[in-house]
Amino acid sequence: MASYEISASGIRLQQQILDTVANNISNVNTLGYKARRAEAADIKFNLHHILELQTGEDDPQSAGGLLQATTKLWAQGPAQITDRELDVAVFGEGFLRVNTGAEIAYTRSGSLNVDEDGMLVTSDGAYVLGVDGAAIQVPEGSSIARIDDTGNVLAVEVGGVDEQNIGQIGLARFENPQGLLATGDSLFSETEASGVAIAGVAGGEGYGRVVGGVLEMSNVDLPDEMTRMIEAQRAYQLNINALQTLDEMVTRALDLRR
């Protein structure tokens, strides 16, 4: 019955909002995580259709609410100073480009490491790509000293003092970052909706700076999420009440047949 579907759609929508909030809350400590926001929309209210006074319509949903989209909130996450030479944060626009082995992906999570082959990798082991699109390798016998504002990776030989530039970390930007696909581990991949990645250099026009010794934390605003959670729970309950009321009314109508 179309009338039961109204409150059912509201219950479902609030459940989806709660799922989004729960996901954000569980990523409150994930480096480079970007909060998501569930976007609700209404379903056209067609009273005559619901009351079954009008026939010939095939749309089962005649009123209520639905989840239309999920917006990624790209606001800068708070910076945490670590003074670790392999930590980088992008201040402003731009993603680090990484090669996961399966594809080129994009991330804001800048806790980097050097693997056993001397390659610069993310915390998940994906190769960090330079402006030339190649992975960055630390020469044997050297270690990374610092990463400068434009993403240059400077290494020194063990026991030495002279800095040697071993590559420049590249950034990428998208015309519609909203269209990026989140693939987990704070990684995003390019889609048709996002447009192709526009490669660039930190500090260039339209790109942010790279700051070494700093990490970008999750941008989840915990008090805000808690507020949303309470609201969604209340709204969930109210929709259940409406459903129960409807059910009692329908029971009344059925009593007429006794």
Place this chain on the structure above:
Amino acid sequence: MIRGWYTAASGMVAQMARQLSNAANLANLSTPGYRQVDVQVEEFQNMLLTHFESQDEFTLGDLSTAVAMAPLEINPAQGSLRETGRALDLAISGNGFFSIQAAGGNEYTRNGVFNLEPGGRLVTSDGFQVNGVGDTPIIIPPERMDEVWITSDGTVQAGDDVFGQLQIVEFAEPGQIESNGRNRYITDQEPLASPDSSIHQGYLEMSNVDVNQTTVDLMEAQRAYEFSQRMVQMQDETLQMTVRDLGRV
């Protein structure tokens, strides 16, 4: 007597419609820019009862035959604004609507969750163009997105460069516009300029559903429905008595 039966039954239908509109409003407590729908229950056209039995007819008085539902009304009350800090979240205070280019022509919305599509055109979250003044697209060069600010009259700019001005319209009868779903409204009314509306960047307008009023109304509709149902039953019992007892004579 059967007449009364229909009156009571029509009351049940009307109260059910009220319940359904309340349910739809409660389903949209979290929908930005949502406008509460109100079902108005009104008396059906009254009829005159005339006494025919004697030679000279005389009027007994008028009688309501049923209740009916007036066309749905959209409640135009302002919803509260909530700060989101997102550059392309826009809220309107005042009676205005954003004008958007949907598949079947211009439609209107109060939900200001916008995005840039590749190429920089300003679109709604389901991908329809947000109209600038004169139904033109607003194109923001994506590399300048982080400096974009939108003034209270809807001018979209970055630094000294102006990329357009949002088309904000209002309607002479704001309650008579029709919901088209997905936060969009349609109407035959001529869109008018809306000089008193102002745009707030980084805010969203929340649903204007009045939770307390709706909850009370839900209970009221349920009780009124039960009452009408009782009336139908009483009519039935009376009829039953008539058939049974009169037939016995």
